[in-house]
Amino acid sequence: EVQLVESGGVVVQPGGSLRLSCAASGFTFNDYTMHWVRQAPGKGLEWVSLISWDGGITYYADSVKGRFTISRDNSNNSLYLQMNSLRTEDTALYYCAKDMVSSSWDFNFEYWGQGTLVTVSS
Amino acid sequence: QSALTQPASVSGSPGQSITISCTGTSSDVGAYNYVSWYQQHPGKAPKLMIYDVRNRPSGVSNRFSGSKSGNTASLTISGLQAEDEADYYCSSYISSSLVVFGGGTKLTVL
Numbered sequence: 457e458v459q460l461v462e463s464g465g466v467v468v469q470p471g472g473s474l475r476l477s478c479a480a481s482g483f484t485f486n487d488y489t490m491h492w493v494r495q496a497p498g499k500g501l502e503w504v505s506l507i508s509w510d511g512g513i514t515y516y517a518d519s520v521k522g523r524f525t526i527s528r529d530n531s532n533n534s535l536y537l538q539m540n541s542l543r544t545e546d547t548a549l550y551y552c553a554k555d556m557v558s559s560s561w562d563f564n565f566e567y568w569g570q571g572t573l574v575t576v577s578s
Numbered sequence: 579q580s581a582l583t584q585p586a587s588v589s590g591s592p593g594q595s596i597t598i599s600c601t602g603t604s605s606d607v608g609a610y611n612y613v614s615w616y617q618q619h620p621g622k623a624p625k626l627m628i629y630d631v632r633n634r635p636s637g638v639s640n641r642f643s644g645s646k647s648g649n650t651a652s653l654t655i656s657g658l659q660a661e662d663e664a665d666y667y668c669s670s671y672i673s674s675s676l677v678v679f680g681g682g683t684k685l686t687v688l
Binding site for chain 2: 500501502518551556563565566
């Protein structure tokens with residue numbers, strides 16, 4: 457059974473930093489591209505970032521480019537999101553999601569974690 | 579980039595069929611057969627219901643179907659059931675920003 461468990465969400469002041477983690481199990485982690493998708497309270501979904509199966513390729517939404525860094529540790533089946541220069545508009549539930557295809561990506565988010573809440577507030 | 583346009587809400591009675599539209603542009607929905615649909619119950623993570631316009635992942639009921647015409651994609655749910663009450667989001671590949679979501683549609687089963 458595929459499981460994705462996010463952690464690291466807390467209350468942080470504007471301008472602060474935070475690192476989110478996602479522990480994956482139930483599939484061959486190093487075969488799949490992984491994503492972060494966020495959802496502001498009461499709002500819709502917003503794709504944040506992806507990292508390829510081998511960690512060699514990353515992409516970011518314009519809203520986080522230059523502030524967030526996605527990474528992965530395939531030896532520990534873990535995905536990370538380093539968030540710097542946080543803004544109030546970054547307040548959201550952050551989900552990690554598994555892409556559907558192996559050794560590529562198609563932006564079909566096949567499995568999702570339950571999310572971790574990041575609140576940026578003074 | 580602008581989000582794809584979905585109706586804020588739709589409703590239907592048990593047993594009926596409903597359709598949720600997702601309108602984009604010739605740069606996203608109209609350009610690629612890469613439209614997905616997600617179901618989200620309150621307090622839960624989204625669930626992939628349709629991918630690549632019309633394909634259902636394993637385990638998703640065949641009451642859910644997808645289609646596309648021009649710049650508009652559609653999700654149809656037939657034989658509506660109480661458990662279908664949820665928020666539904668569409669998404670599409672777009673070359674400029676990779677993926678864009680719709681604003682979401684709240685489905686109410688009367």
